[in-house]
Amino acid sequence: MTTATTTVPTGADSTERRRWLMLAVLITGQFMALLDVTIVNVAIPTIREKLDASGAALQLIVAGYTVTYAMLLITGARLGDLRGPRRLFLAGLGTFTLASLACGLAPTTGALITARSVQGAGAALMVPQILSVIQRQFAGGARARALGVYAATLASGAVVGQVLGGLLVSADLLGASWRPVFLVNVPVGLVAAALVRPERSAGMKVSSVKKKLKEKAFAPGVNREEVYGAEATLGLPLDEFIATAITGVQQVAPEIGL
Numbered sequence: 713m714t715t716a717t718t719t720v721p722t723g724a725d726s727t728e729r730r731r732w733l734m735l736a737v738l739i740t741g742q743f744m745a746l747l748d749v750t751i752v753n754v755a756i757p758t759i760r761e762k763l764d765a766s767g768a769a770l771q772l773i774v775a776g777y778t779v780t781y782a783m784l785l786i787t788g789a790r791l792g793d794l795r796g797p798r799r800l801f802l803a804g805l806g807t808f809t810l811a812s813l814a815c816g817l818a819p820t821t822g823a824l825i826t827a828r829s830v831q832g833a834g835a836a837l838m839v840p841q842i843l844s845v846i847q848r849q850f851a852g853g854a855r856a857r858a859l860g861v862y863a864a865t866l867a868s869g870a871v872v873g874q875v876l877g878g879l880l881v882s883a884d885l886l887g888a889s890w891r892p893v894f895l896v897n898v899p900v901g902l903v904a905a906a907l908v909r910p911e912r913s914a915g916m917k918v919s920s921v922k923k924k925l926k927e928k929a930f931a932p933g934v935n936r937e938e939v940y941g942a943e944a945t946l947g948l949p950l951d952e953f954i955a956t957a958i959t960g961v962q963q964v965a966p967e968i969g970l
Contacts, residue, residue: 784833812897877893
């Protein structure tokens with residue numbers, strides 16, 4: 713008697729692992745953005761002392777981040793639709809990380825206020841892409857679990873910001889006083905950016921494809937009645953139809969890991 717052996721494909725498992733790794737990176741970005749709303753509050757007395765900041769300057773240090781973030785949030789979401797969520801998430805994460813470095817190294821209150829505003833702009837580019845990717849990449853029970861992780865991050869970010877800010881300020885790491893409150897984002901942001909899979913090039917230029925299709929469709933020996941019949945069925949020129957399909961694949965491919 714022959715025993716049949718069944719090979720279980722591992723492609724689905726690999727794809728699932730990549731999705732949850734991607735979610736971990738996205739949630740890290742969300743956590744960083746939330747953290748910086750509250751973490752600075754604990755450091756305000758120390759910033760006032762070390763930078764001799766006025767009351768108005770301290771308010772701008774706190775509010776500059778949230779105001780810029782709120783103003784650009786819808787713009788960030790729209791840019792994600794136009795340019796792709798992966799690209800915008802990386803752009804926002806890079807901006808946020810560099811701005812955090814600038815905050816940590818700021819020599820004056822003016823420099824700190826400016827860096828905080830840029831930090832808010834980076835968060836506004838980064839955060840809207842998270843829900844967008846969850847909706848595209850997860851379905852059914854997996855989407856519910858992903859949204860649960862997202863909600864837990866929202867709930868815990870503000871609280872952790874207060875606690876972590878107090879620990880970093882009181883520790884006075886290397887005599888840096890309040891600066892680690894912002895510098896803590898730098899290594900986290902670099903690791904998160906390194907974990908984002910690079911976008912693969914589709915390798916096709918739509919204009920060149922359309923040109924070649926026209927050359928092939930009307931080359932000597934081609935039955936032009938069949939070409940015209942296909943165009944009549946599709947309702948548009950054959951090269952336009954195929955080029956439109958290629959464009960759609962190019963837009964969708966990065967989101968499904970192609």
